[in-house]
Amino acid sequence: MFSTILIIDKRKELPIKYKKSLENEQTSVVISRNIQEGLKQIQCIIPDIIIISDSIEENLPTFCEKIRTLTFNTRPIIIALSKSADIQDRIKILENGADDFWSEPVNIDEFRTRIQAHLRRDIEINLDNKTLLPNKKIVLKNLKRLLNAEEKQATLLISIENLDNYKSVYSEIAGDKIIQTLIAIIKSTLDKVDFLGQIDEKTFIIITNPYGSEKLAAFLTFAFDTVAPKFYSKQDAEQGYIILKGNREAGMRSNFVSILIAGIIDNYKLISTPESLLERLFSIKEIARAPQGSNYAIDRLQISGNFSRENLTTNNNQIFINEADSSLALLLKTSLELQGYNVIENIDPNNPIQPKILIIDSNNDLSGLKVCKRLKEKMNFVNSKIIMTSSQHNKQEILSAGADLYLPKPYEITDLIRWVEYFIKR
Numbered sequence: 421m422f423s424t425i426l427i428i429d430k431r432k433e434l435p436i437k438y439k440k441s442l443e444n445e446q447t448s449v450v451i452s453r454n455i456q457e458g459l460k461q462i463q464c465i466i467p468d469i470i471i472i473s474d475s476i477e478e479n480l481p482t483f484c485e486k487i488r489t490l491t492f493n494t495r496p497i498i499i500a501l502s503k504s505a506d507i508q509d510r511i512k513i514l515e516n517g518a519d520d521f522w523s524e525p526v527n528i529d530e531f532r533t534r535i536q537a538h539l540r541r542d543i544e545i546n547l548d549n550k551t552l553l554p555n556k557k558i559v560l561k562n563l564k565r566l567l568n569a570e571e572k573q574a575t576l577l578i579s580i581e582n583l584d585n586y587k588s589v590y591s592e593i594a595g596d597k598i599i600q601t602l603i604a605i606i607k608s609t610l611d612k613v614d615f616l617g618q619i620d621e622k623t624f625i626i627i628t629n630p631y632g633s634e635k636l637a638a639f640l641t642f643a644f645d646t647v648a649p650k651f652y653s654k655q656d657a658e659q660g661y662i663i664l665k666g667n668r669e670a671g672m673r674s675n676f677v678s679i680l681i682a683g684i685i686d687n688y689k690l691i692s693t694p695e696s697l698l699e700r701l702f703s704i705k706e707i708a709r710a711p712q713g714s715n716y717a718i719d720r721l722q723i724s725g726n727f728s729r730e731n732l733t734t735n736n737n738q739i740f741i742n743e744a745d746s747s748l749a750l751l752l753k754t755s756l757e758l759q760g761y762n763v764i765e766n767i768d769p770n771n772p773i774q775p776k777i778l779i780i781d782s783n784n785d786l787s788g789l790k791v792c793k794r795l796k797e798k799m800n801f802v803n804s805k806i807i808m809t810s811s812q813h814n815k816q817e818i819l820s821a822g823a824d825l826y827l828p829k830p831y832e833i834t835d836l837i838r839w840v841e842y843f844i845k846r
Contacts (some may be wrong), residue, residue: 423448426451428472429478431475458476467496469542470497471499472498484513484516488516502523515789549597551600555618562615564694575683577623597614598729603616633683639781640681678719704717758787806824825843
């Protein structure tokens with residue numbers, strides 16, 4: 421549900437009438453008959469609007485003040501309902517935390533319209549300026565509701581990869597078009613009861629029915645990869661990658677923009693907060709990472725132990741050097757070890773822990789290009805970055821072989837170290 425309303429009212433018929441007038445596919449309404457139940461529901465459902473009747477046993481201004489203190493972080497809209505029309509009662513209730521005061525009886529059509537106006541305003545101030553999707557604040561609120569709900573739903577995190585590299589070549593406007601295209605694809609697949617929100621420019625959250633969530637992830641990756649080549653020039657589309665420009669990244673190869681999807685289907689037992697849920701989704705996203713193109717992974721994949729993906733990617737600072745010049749190789753090894761990196765002499769394709777960086781010289785006969793191609797063909801090297809050094813200045817051929825960066829000889833050792841640091845941090 422996109423919005424949640426809590427009615428705290430001990431009367432029997434009137435709150436049910438209010439609920440029927442407000443509830444729809446985008447809004448859920450919960451009724452609490454007493455103060456204790458109401459306070460409990462505030463913690464569980466994180467309401468956007470709290471409607472409080474003066475039928476409750478506690479003094480209404482005091483209770484409004486208590487709720488405002490309790491909900492300081494989430495800041496719901498508090499609407500007080502009272503049979504009193506006295507101006508001093510209105511002032512006192514508003515001064516103690518209520519956002520609005522209505523004297524009963526209230527016309528039911530006016531009641532519904534005024535509540536919708538409050539919801540609309542609350543939604544509008546929490547929309548992303550570019551995409552008009554609910555922002556991170558609303559995402560976290562809905563994730564907390566999900567964790568507290570008895571009936572769990574599927575959560576999908578969608579991340580756009582290589583977008584910054586694309587923008588550096590094709591412009592910010594072109595990057596925005598890719599984001600808009602992805603959102604249009606997502607919206608075309610969702611039901612009215614599904615939730616779509618945005619954590620940041622490149623990361624989105626879907627809360628949906630668990631039964632079709634995996635098919636949804638498979639369709640989104642397929643659909644995005646189908647349209648993605650249309651955002652590139654003919655030359656880039658044919659070669660299958662782009663070459664970055666600028667003083668810092670010049671000569672670095674970048675894959676096309678793709679999406680990675682991480683999903684959790686009704687498996688939230690060990691997750692207690694929205695932040696830990698997001699952390700878990702980002703970990704699953706790394707499992708979905710492929711050599712190129714879009715991909716997805718679902719929480720059903722129970723990966724654990726010494727060789728789990730999370731353990732493999734933590735504190736891995738191994739660097740492999742393949743340099744024919746023994747003097748230069750020794751200099752590289754010494755310089756990198758002084759920076760705290762672990763330089764290894766051999767790599768085993770069957771070892772699940774692969775080096776983060778591979779520094780390979782192309783050699784005069786360009787035999788290093790064949791080595792690069794073989795490494796890129798192995799799935800175990802999907803997270804390894806290849807820096808290819810060469811005295812043969814054929815950037816296009818070297819990047820086409822799978823290198824992530826072309827570094828022409830002669831080069832400064834400090835430049836190489838900066839590139840190593842750059843890839844390690846990424």
